[in-house]
Amino acid sequence: MDDRLNFIVEWYDPHAALIRRYQFLYYTKDNTVEMYDIKNRRIFLKRSKYDQLELSDLHIGANINIHSRQLKFVDYGDEATKKKLSSTLEKTIAMIKPDAVSKVGHIMDMIFSDGFHMSKAIMAQLSRTDAQRFYAVHQQKPFFNELVDFITSGKVVAMELIGNDAVKHWRTLAGPTDSAVARSEAPNSVRARFGTDKQTNAVHGGDSPENAAKELNIFFGPQPQKNTAKLLDCTCCVIKPHAVSAGHAGKIIIAIQDAGFEVSALQMFNMERANAEEFFEVYKGVVAEYTDMVQELTSGPCIALEITGKGKQTPDEFREFVGPADPEIARHLRPRTLRAVYGQDKIHNGVHCTDLAEDALLETEYFFRILAQ
Ligand SMILES: Nc1ncnc2c1ncn2[C@@H]1O[C@H](COP(=O)(O)OP(=O)(O)OP(=O)(O)O)[C@@H](O)[C@H]1O
Numbered sequence: 237m238d239d240r241l242n243f244i245v246e247w248y249d250p251h252a253a254l255i256r257r258y259q260f261l262y263y264t265k266d267n268t269v270e271m272y273d274i275k276n277r278r279i280f281l282k283r284s285k286y287d288q289l290e291l292s293d294l295h296i297g298a299n300i301n302i303h304s305r306q307l308k309f310v311d312y313g314d315e316a317t318k319k320k321l322s323s324t325l326e327k328t329i330a331m332i333k334p335d336a337v338s339k340v341g342h343i344m345d346m347i348f349s350d351g352f353h354m355s356k357a358i359m360a361q362l363s364r365t366d367a368q369r370f371y372a373v374h375q376q377k378p379f380f381n382e383l384v385d386f387i388t389s390g391k392v393v394a395m396e397l398i399g400n401d402a403v404k405h406w407r408t409l410a411g412p413t414d415s416a417v418a419r420s421e422a423p424n425s426v427r428a429r430f431g432t433d434k435q436t437n438a439v440h441g442g443d444s445p446e447n448a449a450k451e452l453n454i455f456f457g458p459q460p461q462k463n464t465a466k467l468l469d470c471t472c473c474v475i476k477p478h479a480v481s482a483g484h485a486g487k488i489i490i491a492i493q494d495a496g497f498e499v500s501a502l503q504m505f506n507m508e509r510a511n512a513e514e515f516f517e518v519y520k521g522v523v524a525e526y527t528d529m530v531q532e533l534t535s536g537p538c539i540a541l542e543i544t545g546k547g548k549q550t551p552d553e554f555r556e557f558v559g560p561a562d563p564e565i566a567r568h569l570r571p572r573t574l575r576a577v578y579g580q581d582k583i584h585n586g587v588h589c590t591d592l593a594e595d596a597l598l599e600t601e602y603f604f605r606i607l608a609q
Pocket residue numbers: 374379383412413434435436437439440441442443
């Protein structure tokens with residue numbers, strides 16, 4: 237049974253208003269899952285195929301939607317699973333510094349292309365106090381104050397990355413500290429492409445799993461950073477789970493920025509079914525695909541973007557840019573639109589964007605104020 241991974245997961249049952257615990261078994265050979273109700277000692281989900289799941293999705297702290305239930309992976313279910321996964325998978329922090337936030341699409345694309353799994357992401361503006369905590373190890377260095385000035389000079393994007401040997405892997409992709417050295421020694425690294433010098437060097441990486449955990453805690457811990465949504469002359473774009481898991485998020489953001497829009501806030505979410513239903517409520521009874529749309533939006537992490545940059549015209553211009561809801565039609569009529577390029581069908585159409593200009597603020601608030609709380 238060495239192909240069976242065993243976890244303890246929790247699910248918040250909204251009807252009973254209590255947290256239920258299950259044993260979650262994942263069989264890697266045939267992509268099947270099985271769940272066992274720990275308290276009532278009975279099978280909860282018979283072993284069945286679940287092809288959307290990948291090994292890299294399974295880690296402690298993950299939120300995964302299985303049949304519309306959002307499961308939180310709280311522990312390993314046995315020693316063998318613990319040994320197997322904790323020796324291979326590692327978490328790290330990647331942070332895009334203020335000088336390279338305008339390149340967020342390109343950097344995310346490099347991250348996805350290199351095989352990382354992204355489990356959390358937020359665009360934030362660090363306060364001086366948090367920046368000092370973040371760089372506490374450099375407190376005695378002569379460049380400490382300058383570094384804090386730099387890191388608080390604009391927005392940053394923090395990401396939790398998971399992968400084999402993730403700490404070392406991300407530091408290699410980031411490249412040498414000095415961007416000039418990076419350009420001569422590691423020309424394909426992030427710092428070679430987007431850094432300027434020793435300090436203004438595009439990205440940060442945790443230097444050990446322990447420090448990465450501390451730094452991640454500053455962004456995603458019990459007192460998480462706030463997102464940077466302006467909620468003014470904006471519209472809402474959601475990179476759907478299928479597009480995130482296919483690794484298209486970076487390319488989609490590049491296309492959005494190249495078209496002259498600004499990504500003024502960004503945050504990754506794991507949608508609960510009730511939230512997805514509420515968000516898509518206007519389509520209920522109107523669009524035949526409503527139920528499938530809800531199902532898709534809860535099938536994995538999505539990335540919400542606040543789009544600005546075209547003043548009051550932002551919602552209308554962005555909707556034009558995204559293209560018709562059906563990618564088949566989009567490919568026919570407007571082949572350069574986002575949905576023509578990244579959509580598969582009406583459900584898996586790459587991105588959601590606000591349809592009516594008057595709903596744009598409400599939808600942006602739904603993600604960046606209500607869900608973000
Ligand atoms: N001599 C310096 N002058 C100015 N800034 C510096 C200098 N050395 C390092 N820094 C800044 O401090 C950050 C942390 O320095 P460190 O030596 O830990 O580099 P690193 O581990 O490659 O980078 P990071 O920790 O950001 O991933 C650097 O990324 C850079 O922004």
